[in-house]
Amino acid sequence: MLRLLLYIKPIQSDQLMDPLASSSRKISGNTRRKPVNDTTESLGKLPPQAVDIEEVVLGALMLEQHALSSVIDILKVESFYKEAHQNIYEAIVQLFNNSDPVDIKTVVHQLRKNGKLELVGGSYYIADLTTRVNSAANIEYHARIISEQSIKRQLIRISSELVTDAYEDTTDVFQLLDRTEQALFQVSESHIRKNYDKMSSLLTKAISQIEERKNKKDGLTGVPSGFTALDRITSGWQPSDLVIIAARPGMGKTAFVVSAMRNAAIDHGQGVAIFSLEMSSVQLVNRLISAEAEFESEKLKRGEMADYEWEQLLHKTSKLSEAPIFIDDTPGLSILELRAKARRLAQQHDIKLLIIDYLQLMSGGDANKNSGGNREQEIASISRALKGIAKELNIPVIALSQLSRAVETRGGDKKPQLSDLRESGSIEQDADMVMFLYRPEYYGITQGEDGAPLNGTAEVIIAKHRNGKLDTVQLKFIGKFTKFADLDVLTNESYGSSFPSSGNTDSGYTITMPSKGAQDTSAAGDDPMPF
Numbered sequence: 001m002l003r004l005l006l007y008i009k010p011i012q013s014d015q016l017m018d019p020l021a022s023s024s025r026k027i028s029g030n031t032r033r034k035p036v037n038d039t040t041e042s043l044g045k046l047p048p049q050a051v052d053i054e055e056v057v058l059g060a061l062m063l064e065q066h067a068l069s070s071v072i073d074i075l076k077v078e079s080f081y082k083e084a085h086q087n088i089y090e091a092i093v094q095l096f097n098n099s100d101p102v103d104i105k106t107v108v109h110q111l112r113k114n115g116k117l118e119l120v121g122g123s124y125y126i127a128d129l130t131t132r133v134n135s136a137a138n139i140e141y142h143a144r145i146i147s148e149q150s151i152k153r154q155l156i157r158i159s160s161e162l163v164t165d166a167y168e169d170t171t172d173v174f175q176l177l178d179r180t181e182q183a184l185f186q187v188s189e190s191h192i193r194k195n196y197d198k199m200s201s202l203l204t205k206a207i208s209q210i211e212e213r214k215n216k217k218d219g220l221t222g223v224p225s226g227f228t229a230l231d232r233i234t235s236g237w238q239p240s241d242l243v244i245i246a247a248r249p250g251m252g253k254t255a256f257v258v259s260a261m262r263n264a265a266i267d268h269g270q271g272v273a274i275f276s277l278e279m280s281s282v283q284l285v286n287r288l289i290s291a292e293a294e295f296e297s298e299k300l301k302r303g304e305m306a307d308y309e310w311e312q313l314l315h316k317t318s319k320l321s322e323a324p325i326f327i328d329d330t331p332g333l334s335i336l337e338l339r340a341k342a343r344r345l346a347q348q349h350d351i352k353l354l355i356i357d358y359l360q361l362m363s364g365g366d367a368n369k370n371s372g373g374n375r376e377q378e379i380a381s382i383s384r385a386l387k388g389i390a391k392e393l394n395i396p397v398i399a400l401s402q403l404s405r406a407v408e409t410r411g412g413d414k415k416p417q418l419s420d421l422r423e424s425g426s427i428e429q430d431a432d433m434v435m436f437l438y439r440p441e442y443y444g445i446t447q448g449e450d451g452a453p454l455n456g457t458a459e460v461i462i463a464k465h466r467n468g469k470l471d472t473v474q475l476k477f478i479g480k481f482t483k484f485a486d487l488d489v490l491t492n493e494s495y496g497s498s499f500p501s502s503g504n505t506d507s508g509y510t511i512t513m514p515s516k517g518a519q520d521t522s523a524a525g526d527d528p529m530p531f
Helices: 002-006 013-017 019-030 051-063 083-097 104-114 122-132 139-167 173-191 199-214 228-234 253-267 281-293 297-302 307-316 318-322 335-349 366-371 375-393 426-430
Strands: 242-247 272-276 325-328 353-357 397-402 433-438 457-465 471-478 483-486
Touching: 051 083, 051 122, 051 139, 083 104, 083 122, 104 122, 139 173, 173 335, 228 457, 228 471, 242 253, 242 375, 242 426, 253 272, 253 281, 253 325, 253 353, 253 397, 253 483, 272 281, 272 335, 281 297, 281 307, 281 318, 281 325, 307 318, 325 335, 335 353, 335 375, 353 375, 375 397, 375 426
Parallel strands: 242 397, 242 433, 272 325, 272 353, 353 397
Antiparallel strands: 433 457, 457 471, 471 483
């Protein structure tokens, strides 16, 4: 009896209280799953997918010959979740690119040629796909479902990488922002495409625009530059146009766009944003003050002004504080940062003109650095992106550009040509308008071929105009004020300006009296009156 008791297994107290507890633990112990590393699987989630829709689409593509034309701009190989489906769609696209028919036999042959037939399940699986659908009637709708699931997976991947990198102490937060923004933009660009428009709707839109232009008495259909002769040719800076303004250093590129910016914002109330990569925002504002108040920049720099001159400066620059001008002087701006900031400015302030000073100081971002491309390829990608921004926001984009030194080695009058654009020929290709600034006085040319004086004059050479004629516009360059103006504007001769040409009485003249500092007071005992 004693020996028998020794072999009896002791009963746990919890089993006495709940006889079912042990059996429940036993069952759960037998069916317990192994731990997994995938977070989504451990939470009971799977990546967004639509495998059954993928099967329907692939089957429809092999049933109807022209079905691929409806979805090839929607679906990419990576849009499919299942790897076998990616290989099958890749084979179908290869057949399409080679202008070969797409059916069960050709797809099987192409997969065998690619060495992936067995990986996708053999010829039986290919044939089975065609039994999943009767026609390709709804293939475009089904394709968009697959695309949406693919976008969700990409967003999950980007978010996961963002969370991982954000927890790392060694991560540069601004580089992380740049990479994330770039990744999100690539997702948007690769999936969101504009569809075609019918002729009827386009014709209605075009006639509406023509009627709107007809009702405008000044003939300006874009953002005015403020230069009469130039606006007569261009009708203003046109929406969605990329305008390149190029010149050698010292010709006055920044002065020209600052003058045009001032004219558009103050005289016409158009919102203007300028991204100044070369000058600081305060330096740019000082140029605006000098041009608006007509005070020499050197005098402003030294602060040598009488009391009445100070009052005159405050009075003339009061309009600047209310002007819809937005300045960003971020150095080394990348195209991704520019696009994001331009979108915000367009949404929040309804800007109508975007200026970049200047193109060669921009960077293409981490994508260009990692691709190993040279500087010419980087500039090419920047110019294409600028054209894309102009079309997306439907505003003119003006980008300043440097010219190569070939201009200096050329004989004659050294006027620039399209071949002088620096670092990339794609600038010329992407631009809707290419303009060169040329000042003969810079090269010591003081007289024209007809003997007319050229001191203080500048030429705006329109070397490319996709939607208009080529021409050369004469402007006045007032160096002391670092500003450009129409030739028919009358200003004081002490500032290097010229009187209007004879016979021109159509436009009003602006008479500017010199300040106290610019007058000769040697013959007068008392201080002259300010006006």
